Amino acid sequence: EKCCSNLSIRELNKAPNVCLLARCLLDKDTGTVCSSYQSRWFYDRNTRECRHFWYGGCNGNSNRFLNKNECLETCARCLRAVNRL
Numbered sequence: 134e135k136c137c138s139n140l141s142i143r144e145l146n147k148a149p150n151v152c153l154l155a156r157c158l159l160d161k162d163t164g165t166v167c168s169s170y171q172s173r174w175f176y177d178r179n180t181r182e183c184r185h186f187w188y189g190g191c192n193g194n195s196n197r198f199l200n201k202n203e204c205l206e207t208c209a210r211c212l213r214a215v216n217r218l
Contacts, residue, residue, distance in 0.1 A: 157208035164193030176208040
């Protein structure tokens, strides 16, 4: 599985499932406040854990998940596949 390193952040945000690994390696981005804060999860590549944060409601990047399980399913599964290469 390729890492899709040739895709820009904008392209990854438009098609987040194209390259799950790249999505999981993005830094946490709380976005900008345009509504009430929303509880979200991101994959922390340094600790290799899914961590909670407060999302501002607009912008941000694709390393943002509705819950911890979604984060783990997406990023842990992808990283296991890459480690097998």
